[in-house]
Amino acid sequence: MQDNGRVERRAVLKAGGASVAALGLAAAGCGGNSGGSGGDGTVELRFAWWGAEERSKRINQSIALFEKKYPKIKIKPDFTDYVKFWEKFQTQAAGGNPPDVFQNAIAFVAKYDKRGVLLDLKSQVDAGNLNMKGFRAGLEKVGELDGKLLGVPVGSNTMSLVIDQKVFDKAGVKAEQGWTWDEFFAALQKIRDKEKVAGDTGYHSVMYLYDLYLRQNGKAFFTKDGLGFTEADLTEWWTDAYNRVKAGIIADPKKVEQIKPKSALADGLAACEFTWDNFAVRYATEGDSTYSLAPLPTTDGKKTGQYLSSLMLSGSARTKHPKEVAQFIDFMVHDPEVGKIMGYDRGILSTTEQFEAFQPSDPEAKKIAAYEDQVAKAGLLEEITPHPAGADTVEAAFLRIAGDVSQGTSKVSEAVKQFFSEAKSALEA
């Protein structure tokens, strides 16, 4: 008995010790090594982005090129889809462990700058690790905020109207430069009457389009710290839209919802859709019609309110290797080979080196290039207006509440009030 007891105790203590050790190990594992450096001077950077499989393939190829040129820097890739990306990023950033380099978009710049997450790359530019020259069309300004450089553009995009060319042709309507909203809606009506298909997939829920409409009228969606329009403005926008849903000019929202994530335009539920021009590639793969990029409707027959936006690469303020982060970003935006690999996946390549190196061979990429060229030549491009912290939450609310309107589950007046109250708390947070 005595003996047994002792053996038992020893075993227990050992087991206890082992489990404590295991816990310690697990804790060490959780701690992770954000951009650690190996004994031989090798530096590891975590790089995170969102996007589809195709983008990841291209980025991984580019990373391989980079690692060949900079053998002392290792890139650890990490990618997910858009929504998951920001959920994960927010949690990691809050835990003080964000990726060293990551893909960023205009709606998030002010938000994460306010929270001290973003690396100001200005000093790296001054140190010669990052070259901000050679960007097309003033793109280098997109990532600037309050005199800081918070993101480096990788490719330009602009809002566009993607049309089902076959349906437009059959209905005998044409999308022309400088057409007005009245002409646009008349065309949708004609499509409805002749082809028995809805004209548009739901223009009123696209925040970035409403922004352009407001810009055409001397306003903008956002000011530096709030909304740049009134409840009356939005009431008009959504009331008209609701009437158009009922008239069948806009696709049945029930059907649009249930085929998601497929696009209602590619599915043939409607004849056109407003979206960023670099997304246009998806329609050709998803649908079986011919799709073209058309000019945006205007208020005065001239101004479209368009501007060039861009996805960006940003660094983390917490990174232990700001120099290597800058070198990596520099390589990704300037290296001609990377330009050839990436193509127009994230928009038209932002630097002249990459833009000239890549010759689009597939028709969809050519269309996008031609579209932006046409917009630029027509002198339509204006400066981007600010996107305050909370813009991402406001966009999500706009999309959701516009959906309530078209489904008819809330009255326009209630929906507008709801949106303003949600936007207010999002922009104050």
Place this chain on the structure above:
Amino acid sequence: MTLVKESPAVVKASPAPPAAARRRGRRENLAGYLFMSPWIVGFLLLTAGPMVASLYFAFTDYNLFSSPKWVGLDNFTRMFDDSRWQKSVEVTAKYVVIGTPLKLLLALGVALLLAQSRRGQAFYRAAFYAPSLIGASVSIALVWRALFSDDAIVDRSLRLFGVEIGGWVGDPGWVLYCLVALTVWQFGAPMVIFLAGLKQVPRELYEAAEVDGAGPLRRFWYITLPMISPVVFFNVLLETIHSFQIFGSAYVISPNGNCGPADAVLVYTCYLYQKGFDEAQMGFASAMAWMLLLAVALVTAVLFWSQKKWVHYEEDAR
């Protein structure tokens, strides 16, 4: 656990004086705790700790980045003014009140049928139980989405009977019922419990009733139901608490995981998740979590109180 249970026997066997026995008992307790330590550490770190933290956050304004700011009861009062919060309460209440009784009725009905059959019972039991095992998975929710879309099998079958609903998934008026159907389909788990309860009812009660001329309905009402009422109570309790916490299937069935269209399946936990992880309002989200806990506790208390009126334990009769 086994070790703790067996320890008294060991103590009794040894003829040691009381003090030594106590020491030994303490030592054995220590061993017991050591064996439990993986669980205890896990509980403290992963459950108790976060719960205490969330209770504190519930009274703060906390966006994950700046340190929490004490706001007292603000989060709770804000909830009642928040129309989406009201909507989420409404949706959850609807889901619980419609889904749970339907599921339990179906479970009881099928259990009654199965209790009578002699052959192939094991097979049927397994077959009906299977949905409960896989029902909560993402893939099944995706299949469900496909079944209830426009022109899919549900829509077509209903049209045969002249019912024109169209796709349920994109329709704010119907998508909740699609979700209810998914939960009702998982009736297997309560069914198995009902079945076990039915087997416990003594045969002689039925025989006596039959001799007295009671028909099947009376036998069900006066014998079966009272005899299995503890099992009914258990199932009601479990299923109700469970359905308050629905999240995964609502998240997956709605397009883009936004619990829409038009917030039609914005169940409570879904809104909590959006507030916490999309909008980074962790204080508000924590307050919501504690409200849910309170609500579930209240419902549970009411159920326990009500069982005096309708749950019949055999011991009482003696």
